[in-house]
Amino acid sequence: MSTVNVESDLRIILWIQAVRAFLYGFGAVILGSVLAHNGASDLEVGLLGAAILAGMALSAIAVGIVGDWIGRRRTYAGLLVILGIVGLGYALTDRVWVLIVLALFGTMSTDANENGPLTTLEQAMIGQAPAASRLRVFGRYNAIAFLTGALGALAAGGPAFLHHIWAGAPADRRWFILFPLGAIACVWLATRLSGMMEVEVRTRSRLNRSREQVFRLASLFSIDAFAGGFVVTVFIVFWFSKRFGASQELMSAVIFAAGLLQAASSIVASRVGARFGLLNTMVFTHLPSNILLILVPLMPTLPLAITILLLRFALSQMDVPTRQAYIAAMVDPEERTAAAATTNTARYVARPFGPLVGTALMHSVALGAPWVVAGTLKSGYDLILWREFRKVALPS
Numbered sequence: 001m002s003t004v005n006v007e008s009d010l011r012i013i014l015w016i017q018a019v020r021a022f023l024y025g026f027g028a029v030i031l032g033s034v035l036a037h038n039g040a041s042d043l044e045v046g047l048l049g050a051a052i053l054a055g056m057a058l059s060a061i062a063v064g065i066v067g068d069w070i071g072r073r074r075t076y077a078g079l080l081v082i083l084g085i086v087g088l089g090y091a092l093t094d095r096v097w098v099l100i101v102l103a104l105f106g107t108m109s110t111d112a113n114e115n116g117p118l119t120t121l122e123q124a125m126i127g128q129a130p131a132a133s134r135l136r137v138f139g140r141y142n143a144i145a146f147l148t149g150a151l152g153a154l155a156a157g158g159p160a161f162l163h164h165i166w167a168g169a170p171a172d173r174r175w176f177i178l179f180p181l182g183a184i185a186c187v188w189l190a191t192r193l194s195g196m197m198e199v200e201v202r203t204r205s206r207l208n209r210s211r212e213q214v215f216r217l218a219s220l221f222s223i224d225a226f227a228g229g230f231v232v233t234v235f236i237v238f239w240f241s242k243r244f245g246a247s248q249e250l251m252s253a254v255i256f257a258a259g260l261l262q263a264a265s266s267i268v269a270s271r272v273g274a275r276f277g278l279l280n281t282m283v284f285t286h287l288p289s290n291i292l293l294i295l296v297p298l299m300p301t302l303p304l305a306i307t308i309l310l311l312r313f314a315l316s317q318m319d320v321p322t323r324q325a326y327i328a329a330m331v332d333p334e335e336r337t338a339a340a341a342t343t344n345t346a347r348y349v350a351r352p353f354g355p356l357v358g359t360a361l362m363h364s365v366a367l368g369a370p371w372v373v374a375g376t377l378k379s380g381y382d383l384i385l386w387r388e389f390r391k392v393a394l395p396s
Contacts, residue, residue, distance in 0.1 A: 006128055009193050010137055013122055014144055016080075016186045021112040021145040023087070023182045025152030025233075026175070028110060029255055030159070032237030033248040034094055034172050044096045046359030049110060049232055050352035051103040056116030057348030059106025063117040064341020067124075068199050072337070076121050077190040080183050083107035083118075087179020094173045110232040112149020112259065113142050113320060116348045123344075124337040125197045127328040134328055135278070138321035139270030143263040146317065150259020153233075157252035199334055207338050210331040213392065214339050217327070218346035220385050225347035227377035229354015230361075230370040231293065236309070243367055244302040254306055258313035269318035278326040279389055282319040287382045289315035294375035297368025329394045 035045055059079070067075045082105050089102045102108070109115040122141070129137045159172050207214055233255060240246040240254075265285075273281040292312035299305035324340075331339040358370035 006130075006196050009197050010126065010129060012189050012193055013125060014141060016189050017122065017141055018144050018148040019182045019186050019189075020083070020109075020115070020118065021147075021149040022152040022155075023083075023179050024109045024115070025112045025149030025255065025259060026156045026178065027087070027090070027108070027152070028112075028233040029153050029156035029237055029248065029252050030172050030175055031090070032234040032241075032251075033156075035096075035234070036238055036241050037172075038094060040096060042359045042363050045234070045238055046355045048096060048100055048103065049229070049234055049355030051100040052108050052110050053229060053232075053348055053352035053355070055104040055106035056109065057106075057345055057352065058104070060116035060120050060341055060345045060348055063120050064338055064345060067117075067121060067341070068337050072121055072125060072197050072199075073190060073193045076118070076193070077187050079107055079117050079121075080186045080190055083186070084180035084183025087176050087183065090179070091174055091176035110234055112152070112233075113145035113262075113317070114344075114347075116344055120337065120340045120344045123324055123328070123340040125193075126324075127333065127336040127340075128197060131329070135270050135273055135321065135325040138324045138328075139266050142269075142317065142321045142324075143266035146259045146262035146266060148259075150256040150263065153252050153255035153259060155252075156255075157249040199337070207335050207342065208332070210335055210339065213330060214327070214335075214342050216388065217330075218343045220381060220388070221323075221343050222346040222350035223384075224378055224381040226350040226354050226357075227374040227381070229351035230358035230374035232355065235355065235358065235370070239362075239367070239370075240302075240305070243297075244305065246302060254309070257310055261310060261314040262317045265314055265318045266321050269321050272318070273322040273325065278322045278329070278394075279386070279392075281322045282326065283382050283386045285315050285318035287379060289313075290375045290378040290382065292375075293378065294372050297366075297371040326394070 031048075035048070040048075063075060063079075086102045086105050086107050090099060090108075093099070106117055107115065113119075126137055126141060127134065156175075159175050237246075237248075237251045237255070240251055241248075246254075269281055269285070272285070289312050292308055292315070295308050296305055296312070299308055327339050327343055328336060354374075358374070361369035361373060
């Protein structure tokens with residue numbers, strides 16, 4: 001394996017991740033604002049969030065089955081083309097049922113750092129990095145996503161500001177035109193990836209030696225993802241707007257600050273993980289963040305709620321690069337696409353139910369109920385993960 005080629009390929013993947021994350025951060029705030037301003041019902045918001053996550057799950061399943069057989073680079077480029085087409089559709093209409101159909105293609109995302117099929121392929125390809133540097137690369141991968149996603153969220157305040165000084169400025173949804181433009185750049189970058197990112201023999205991906213452990217992990221990840229679906233970025237923007245009357249400009253700044261904290265924590269996570277172990281870092285940074293999640297709706301004022309939310313974001317994503325590196329280390333190289341697809345699919349199959357249940361809780365129990373239930377479930381996940389895997393030794 002040529003180290004030079006692999007390093008060049010990894011840089012390309014990081015550039016593509018940067019562009020995608022910017023678009024997702026920008027789009028999440030714009031979409032949340034469009035839904036709120038158009039008077040979308042709680043049910044419509046929940047259905048759209050569920051459709052986005054369901055699309056990611058379905059396409060991740062497909063990638064896990066045939067991604068290596070078709071070819072990682074070819075599949076990657078094809079998904080990026082679909083991303084551009086879906087973004088164009090979001091720019092042309094704000095009819096919720098159309099947005100739901102487009103979301104089912106799987107390339108839209110509610111978070112800057114994760115997307116079912118594209119993340120699955122990127123994780124498999126990053127797994128080709130030398131073992132000694134793999135955690136560091138995953139740390140940078142997520143840090144770049146959080147940072148550029150935060151920049152995208154900050155940029156989403158621009159359309160609202162532009163409307164204040166120019167009444168004829170394009171409607172918010174028109175700014176989704178950035179998606180096809182960004183997708184063109186990403187496709188061009190994807191065509192420059194080398195054959196080092198492919199498996200030696202193209203075949204349908206499958207798990208062999210690590211099947212049992214990956215399935216156990218996937219079942220636990222589904223609990224975490226289900227709870228995380230209650231509090232996706234679109235919901236956060238919508239909730240703060242409804243609970244405190246927070247403006248689009250303010251929420252874009254809040255999501256930007258959250259992204260900066262997540263980017264910094266991803267870098268720190270790679271160092272902490274190398275020192276204290278991947279599993280320890282996953283659990284003992286995630287658990288306190290979930291306690292903070294429960295506290296958000298209990299805050300009486302907007303500044304206090306934002307403060308607790310940002311403290312939560314400073315810790316909540318430190319488990320992501322360590323989780324990705326943990327999976328890559330646990331399985332054999334030819335299993336990485338299947339392992340990433342299995343664990344990601346479990347997350348994305350469970351996550352669509354989160355917005356639906358969260359919406360029901362918000363409507364029938366209390367406005368802040370999704371935060372409390374999500375934090376409780378995620379805390380339980382941390383404790384079970386620690387109990388089940390603390391004695392599992394990774395391959396040398």
